[in-house]
Amino acid sequence: MTDRDGRPDPLIVHSVVDIARILRAEGNPVSWSAANLFVPDTSERTALGELDLAVISELDVLGDTCLRPHNRLDRAEELVRSDVARRVPPSGLARLASHTEDWAAVEHGRIRPLRVLSQRYVEDVDFYENRVAAQLVDRLGEHLTRRIHELSTLAEGLLDLSEYEQALRTRQSWRRLDRVARLVARAISDTSASAGAINENLDRLLSARARLRALLSTPVLRSANRRARLPTRLMRTNLFTSDRRYRRIGALWERWAVQNTRESARRQAANSEFPRAYRDYVTAMSLRALAVLGYVPQDATPISGHSTTVRLSGPAGELTWSIAVGGVVTLAAGNEVLVRVIPTELDLSAAVPEPVRAEWLDQINRTPEPAIIAYPGLRADRAALSPSLRQRLHPVGFGSGVCVVPINPLEIEGEERMARALRWTVQGLRFTKEYPPEVQLQAPPHLANGAWFRLAGRQRIAILRNPSAEERAALDPSTETRQPRTRDDDSLDTALALFKLFETCPCCHTRNDVQARDRDTFQCTCQVCGTVWGTRVCGPCSKRYPILWPRNTVIDQTNGDRLDMTAGADVLSLPCADQHIAPGSRYRCPWCHRCGGQPNCGCHTA
Known part of the structure; x- marks a missing residue:
């Protein structure tokens, strides 16, 4: 339910704002590194609220009113044959005199009519109280749709947790196994809602919405004006006061009005606070991701807005982490800027007109490298995009150009995504640029x-x-x-x-000996965890590229989301897709996207 202007899902907005408030209260990088950046306690959102329960309990009354409404007699005029006309009003005689086509004949100076305007009494339900009932059905349907989307999104987030729990039993690097276990444990400890409870409430809301939609064919919904402007505060008419059914409908309308007013105010406040909150969220996520790479803050320096600098120590040396104007995070080694992390509050994967998206992509292309752009996109929105656009907004592996990563509290793999992008810029690019010194x-x-x-x-x-x-x-x-x-x-x-960078295992952070190879490339094999890393030379384009292959890794390169699940942060250049060669023995060049085994290996070019 993203906005056509690129505003993210309301659930993302509220979750980011809630997390940012917690981060500001803690206010130092050490606590930020330990904070849970997954969606906060979901029990309040997943439980059925007062309005939800009121809708479910009053559906019978609302349905009965729409099927058997109060009505009033009204007079209607219609053109009929003269032999079936019951009552001809004065306006009918005037019309007959001026419409000779309705005459059957003129006999002896008298008109014998063929058709006349006849008057009859009809039941009228298009009055104030029934308009309230009809519009209440529409507005409650919108409310239920929002709640269903919210619960479905939360259920997908918990499904991610379940999938990660299952991933703990699959073949993968034991270091990543430990990271995933800690990540899931932290998220579960702060999430009291269960998937079973969410699905139960979701079923109840889906059933209620189905019953509301069944009322669209009732007399009230067919005949009452559903577009007439009605005041939020109802007028106390006789029906709303004395009729039991309409009195309960009026009470339900007032519940909806109170809830809608409260949600509108909360939504407006959250939307205005979201840009700053998302900058704080991405800032904290960058620290968490750097911890995955082994870089942690040296002290608990308070983070107070812009111009905050934090020194990070790691097994491969020290880095400087700083925040600039606009929430841009700069990571540097000495005087050399390694990468900038740029948060944008626009959901780049939102369902927007193509000219709007083209303008966004053009701005990304004009962003100076190296840079990482983080945006609050959801997996469901990315799945609706074309394969090429999805690859652009959540790539399977990085290369030339800006790294674009979706980061939000509803997808637990955001930490691994950010860590993979930082690994590419902080380690991978330095392997190729700084070796040999x-x-x-x-x-x-x-x-x-x-x-x-x-x-x-x-x-x-x-x-x-x-x-x-x-x-x-x-x-x-x-x-x-x-x-x-x-x-x-x-x-x-x-x-x-500089060899501290080349010799340190990217996964377990132990020191190993560098083995020099031809054409200014190198390779290391960790004696502790068996990880292999280094650089290779691409045959077609002759450029060097970095590699990383943890032992026991099985990578799914179907799309960026599957890469998150199977490799996480522990990948640089993508391995060849050929199933007949040893895993990690051949790679696809990230610059020209060619592989030495093409065209028979199964790798795809960009």
């Missing part, structure tokens, strides 16, 4: 290409792996004679510090 020496090296470096110029070397003390001493004999440190020593130390 190069060092400018003050003088040509004493050795030619060694096992841990190669010449990249007359006084420049590219470091392929961390050298031993003996290997480094062979490059610069001054280190053995304990001479004062030189500028070359500082340059080497700076370059070798």
